[in-house]
Amino acid sequence: MKIIIMGCGRVGAQLASLLDADGHKITVLDVDAHSFRRLPPSFGGTALVGDGTDEEMLRKAGIGEADAFVAVTQGDNRNVMAAQIAKNIFNVPKVICRIYDPLRKDVYEALGLEAVSPTTVFAQLLRDKLLAT
């Protein structure tokens, strides 16, 4: 699969290296070239400096042929905007975005966006760990 990952933070870089190791064609986008230090030396995909909410930049990253798009920058709103551009303007078949704010996540899920809230997921995980005997 051709997958575009927006945001090369800890999660973005980890995801990129996992998928790259599985043999997928990965393009990572980040506004800061310094973020690419997180990618492992073995990473065989493409790393591009640019803003994923910019249509032109997404075209350059090859969004026209992408099978999936993942938005995992620090900014909820940036993720939401980029994911909607990928889904509604470029018709990427699979789009996932991270939204820290659980309430905002609910709004966008109701609008048909596939979103994950690490806040909810992690809180539940901690609760389960605390209560496990």
Added chain:
Amino acid sequence: MYIIIIGGGSVGYHLCKALLKEKHEVLVLDRDATKCENFEDELGSVCVRGDGCEVTTLAEAGVSRAEVFIAATDEDEDNLVACQVAKHKFGVPRTIARVNDPKNEEIFRKLGVDCPISVTNLILEHIEEKIPTHPLIHLLTMGEEKMEIVEVKILEGSKSAGKSVKELSLPSDSILALLIRNGQKPQVPTADTILEVNDRIIALTTTDSEQTLQEKLASD
């Protein structure tokens, strides 16, 4: 009318001031405490500190009874999300967003913002108007219909000068609405009206045909 403005920068501030003067009920939301204090000092209690993209903040601000929601921060993604949350979660009938990057104007429209306003495009239009040799001036853009009202000046040497309107074979989706000729009352041009140098024409056209219209009327 209850109007909510997100972003207490200079746009938000002056907008708030103008709307208060027109006796509207206005509430400004800004994340910055200092900005909120400034509002408090200058305009009274019209500003609440908070993130205008957050559902809880918007619920407390009573967004569900707002008739107009304006997102005027200098971050496009925040303006988009604030408008979408206001519209889809709280059912605000009219959402207006300031668009900082002109490329996003079309994207905002496609993603459901009722009225995206590109600041850069507005400035460009105004500058264009001030350049005297430019034959076509945008007067008004009606984004939703993709129509615009333009003014075209027949310059010295334009090949349309001395021709009648019907001879010009104008694009079918462009209408010449008004002809302004020096020293005369404005008139509605007909197919037989002969155009003259220095005539100013107010026309309604689609965005797609604008270029053709300009060529037919103003090129030499």
